[in-house]
Amino acid sequence: MNTTNFNEIPIIRELQLDLFPENSISYRWLQIVSNGIAQPILIPIMVAKGKSEGPILGLTAAIHGNELNGISVIQRFFGEIDVQQLIGTVVGVPAANVPALLNNQRQFIDGADINRIMPGNEYGNTSEVYAARFLNRIIKQFDYLLDLHTASFGRVNSYYIRADLSSIVARELAKLQNPQIILNAPPKDGTLRGAAADLGIDAITIEVGDPNRFQTGIIRSSLTGIFNTLSYLKMSEEPIEMGDEKWLECDSSQWLYSDRGGVITIHHSLAQRVAKREKIATVRNIFGKKIKEYYAPYSGVVIGKSNHPIGQTGSRLIHLGKLN
Numbered sequence: 245m246n247t248t249n250f251n252e253i254p255i256i257r258e259l260q261l262d263l264f265p266e267n268s269i270s271y272r273w274l275q276i277v278s279n280g281i282a283q284p285i286l287i288p289i290m291v292a293k294g295k296s297e298g299p300i301l302g303l304t305a306a307i308h309g310n311e312l313n314g315i316s317v318i319q320r321f322f323g324e325i326d327v328q329q330l331i332g333t334v335v336g337v338p339a340a341n342v343p344a345l346l347n348n349q350r351q352f353i354d355g356a357d358i359n360r361i362m363p364g365n366e367y368g369n370t371s372e373v374y375a376a377r378f379l380n381r382i383i384k385q386f387d388y389l390l391d392l393h394t395a396s397f398g399r400v401n402s403y404y405i406r407a408d409l410s411s412i413v414a415r416e417l418a419k420l421q422n423p424q425i426i427l428n429a430p431p432k433d434g435t436l437r438g439a440a441a442d443l444g445i446d447a448i449t450i451e452v453g454d455p456n457r458f459q460t461g462i463i464r465s466s467l468t469g470i471f472n473t474l475s476y477l478k479m480s481e482e483p484i485e486m487g488d489e490k491w492l493e494c495d496s497s498q499w500l501y502s503d504r505g506g507v508i509t510i511h512h513s514l515a516q517r518v519a520k521r522e523k524i525a526t527v528r529n530i531f532g533k534k535i536k537e538y539y540a541p542y543s544g545v546v547i548g549k550s551n552h553p554i555g556q557t558g559s560r561l562i563h564l565g566k567l568n
């Protein structure tokens with residue numbers, strides 16, 4: 245029976261996992277910074293500590309404040325996990341970027357992208373301090389990290405994984421998620437995944453669909469992937485569940501942009517294969533007359549695409565993964 249009083253969740257300043265009780269799920273508010281009227285900004289932390297010592301797996305969501313599916317994935321995970329059977333510890337951070345989440349926006353309140361300024365700076369500006377403390381007070385404890393994202397505003401994504409496939413562990417973690425696509429993506433500078441890797445933490449980015457909403461089917465797929473991860477890390481004895489369809493693996497990818505402004509039609513669906521020189525998009529003027537057609541420069545698969553039809557010159561069309 246869950247006896248947690250959610251009105252009286254303790255506030256902590258540091259995540260010290262050895263202080264958490266075994267065989268239980270605990271909830272904490274972690275004070276990361278204070279706002280301009282000296283009130284704490286608190287990050288919700290969920291800790292499932294198992295029956296015995298083992299790996300520490302971190303799950304983070306909404307480091308981009310409008311990328312919401314991961315929140316539901318983490319909530320459901322903690323609703324379903326049986327701590328009596330768990331070996332090791334799972335830490336869930338369902339709202340990594342609380343100020344952005346509350347503003348329903350991707351960026352932090354000073355306009356910075358927290359997932360581009362890692363590892364931050366303990367003595368830096370507002371967003372840099374937030375990033376540094378997030379890394380130092382929470383992420384550093386982990387052995388493995390699954391960082392949950394979605395597409396950005398105005399775009400939609402397939403269910404895909406970004407991982408550095410030169411890492412054997414990252415490659416395995418990627419496959420376990422049963423994704424539609426695995427994209428080889430060595431971490432960019434400033435990302436949480438990159439900062440975690442620099443700390444020796446095996447990390448992948450899980451792209452769980454579209455922003456600003458909860459999508460039940462893809463949330464369920466991602467949840468299965470997390471339970472698979474526990475099995476692979478020997479934190480659980482449950483069997484790994486693999487899907488019927490195998491993922492497509494891309495060595496690289498690129499966004500294709502329009503060089504004409506206008507009304508955009510994209511001709512492919514998410515996760516659809518595209519042949520080289522196949523038409524991928526048409527741009528029309530506001531009277532409906534065709535201005536330009538765009539063609540695939542190589543054969544690949546649609547990882548993500550714009551779903552906003554009005555595009556100024558330089559708008560994104562599709563994110564095309566290159567197939568091996």
Ligand SMILES: [Zn+2]
Nearest residue numbers: 308311393394
């Ligand atoms: Zn994101």
